Amino acid sequence: METGNLSGIEVSLMKNAIIDAHIHLDMYEECERNQLLNELDMYKVEKVIAVSTDYQSALTNLEYSKQNKKIKPAAGFHPEQPLPEEAELQKLFSLIERKKNEIVAIGEVGLPYYLRKEQKQLSLNSYIEILEVFVKYAAKTGKPIALHAIYEDAEIVCDLLERYSVSNAHFHWFKGSEKILQRMKENGYFVSFTPDCLYEEEIKRIIKSYPIELMMAETDGPWPFAGPFSGELTHPKMIHSSIKQISRLKNVPMQDVYSRFFKNTSIFYDLQE
Known part of the structure; x- marks a missing residue:
């Protein structure tokens, strides 16, 4: 049986509700997005x-949320892109202020790790300054913050979070050393895992060491995955396979993983209705 396909034993898991803690809905082609949204109930995606990723992206996701109550929007600026114009950034900050009762989080925000690998001369200072403003907004509004911060960048981000006493931090698809993981554990920061937990050894290592009380599941769709998901449209249903894998790696009953992840994400993003 292929682990990535929801057949056989996976079909029996459809009674368990899941939440995708991090997805870029506005980056899907319209037909793909419509398919995905039409299938949420089928796959128990609550x-x-x-x-x-930017101001326009935030506007789009806010509009989607009005059309489908399962969609909970976050507003932020993805760091793996050129810096925005100041006017564009101010529009985003203003949007966060005006729509703070509609957005569930500030995100995705963080630091440009991959962009710096491509552009060796890229200065990090301006990105840190922008991130600091977002962290301040998180502190001011009490909203959770969804972070793109991996490897050594996580140290800088932890410094900012600690400076402004922001504890509701979610490091999505995190990769990093045991040292920074220990700091994140002590601060109570959440980490979410994508379907690559089925085949990436680095991710498996983090799952084994991180507390399940501080875990969530995500897809980061439409980012594509390899292994058993090669060639497939990234879909929240893949989280069922992720939870099955995490159950194995943590040696925790699968039902307990489902319950814990659903509770973690619901409370962190204040999704209880």
């Missing part, structure tokens, strides 16, 4: 946290 909610999706629709993170944004």
